[in-house]
Amino acid sequence: MAGIYLHIPFCRQKCSYCNFYFSVSLKTKDDFINTFLKEIDLNHNYLQQKDLDSIYFGGGTPSVLSAKEIDLILNKINKYFNLKPDIEITLEANPDDVNKEFLSDLKKSGINRFSMGVQSFHDKELKILNRSHNSAKAIESLNMIKEVGFKNTNIDLIFGIPGSSMDDWKKNLDTFLKMDIPHLSCYNLTIEPGTIIAHQIQTGKINGVDDDLSADMFMYTDELLTKNGFEHYEISNYAKEGKYALHNTNYWTGIPYLGLGPSAHSFDGNTRQWNIANNRKYIASINKNIIPATIETLTPDDKFNEYMMTGLRTMWGVNIKEIEKFGDKYLYHFNKNIIKFTGEELILKNEDNYKLSSRGMLYADRIASELFI
Template structure:
């Protein structure tokens, strides 16, 4: 089943490390919601009558929207798409937004999964990141959701930043486990250009990220959560058995999805669609009845390379039988040649014609995938 992603471009504060598309001004919030609904209607035939198995509100911080606005968007989707009765409907939230009254309001919506941007359980780290919540709010928010009957939760954590000692990181991991959160997303801090953090590092006001620290904390995370029954099912994602994120898993498996909202990407199974990352131009186009997107036509080689990148990140791996079926024997033969050195070095294993990263290889996932990419010249 297909998915729908809605990008909500509003945040209370700008985190120092964030390079996602957002604004801290909600002046045109109502107009943005109207534009998002118009885009949903204009794209109602994009998925060729496929049933919708997941809806994901990302951002930005979707929980800053009034509940009525979320309802308006969901109602528009329901009126123009066929939604599965057991569809996963996720909303990204910040702990400070999920008050008892907000949770009570959200209970009236078909939302059944929260992704909570916790990042750390240490106040000094949250201040360093310029987060809007504190440690107590993070813990209280998780418990409050569970008490209200929302047990399908995931939290985000960040590692590899200068303030995070190994001892603090171990505490963060253990806290998540003790809170009985069934899904965890954990990301190594990356310094993105033009962010506040990048400028601070350039001026010598902050130390740069230490790759050795990030690698060590990545391995600590894998060892700790897998010892507590979690599966490391994607490079940045860990869950108890059967608690995978349906929406994100479909990304990695190449399932079509709509991308709605400024800066959102969509994929129809053949081509990729990319919305403009400018709120004013996004709304202007839609109020004219025009889609604010560009189309990236994917060649056979592009599709293969995307499959390599996404499949290698998961515990399901790169299936050579699928490669043969979807791309042809030449791609299989070339792939088998390219993996030899990585297998010999213990970074990849060939498990019954399925290529998977070892824990050692997970440290270099993107680089290994890039080495397995094809180009048009490989087939001339």
């Protein structure tokens, strides 16, 4: 199995919390598409495996592309790879880019999963996040996706937004449940240095984030959604049975993927590499037939640490048989350090498997880093 990630580095406006790589100028979009197609020509041999089970258009905002541009990219991928019959092809979309004609054309091109950046169903929160849509538009677009016949849909929601109450969050989740959508990605707002929202908090324009309230929102979500038939299969992700996001699951379980576009990351099992995060330099380099990537070879310690970090994020956890494969040093280290977390019930043991409890998920990063070698 293998996947392709396509980073589309354009957005219509800058969200206040965002520190991803993108440009708000669409002037270079045509150049970018041509360069992107060329990168596929140059880099398709990165993956040994030619059978693809997932393609993911992320960004940035992939829905700024036209259906024709998306079709061109998929045709180019088709030239070099075998798309498995049950392949998942996801497009991240912003609600204000969606209309029926666009959706129908995408369906014909093979897109079969939508991930909609809703973030909140409250206009006051969308304003704080500086999103370009409002709540009514999000609901209209989600209904349109359903009418056109897409069944595999995700929405993103953000909790812990400054000024947001538990009641606000409960209403967001109620709206989500009423819409009968099979997958939810829900993220705790993190305030990244250098973002607009970080500046607004520093200058007292808006309040900071209440960490205790965010933890309560996380625990409430876990309880409500599991009661409503969702599996909390990764810290930030919930799915109805069988509707796990294949692209993300492959990433967490160490399946190789090729990342294309500025700032995109790739992984082949032994190395990681990432493209330069600059549209202009990316275009110039690819046009000289050079992939502008930095490459890192993973040591056995890196691989073990990554296994801890990604494995523990999921409901499948980490497995002692897998840890044994790393060697005695790693097994000894794991057995010595896991005891305190099982003792505090932050990690639950089930035969050979260890996974985070719901409460343990609140401390996932700290726990994983204490298990690093």
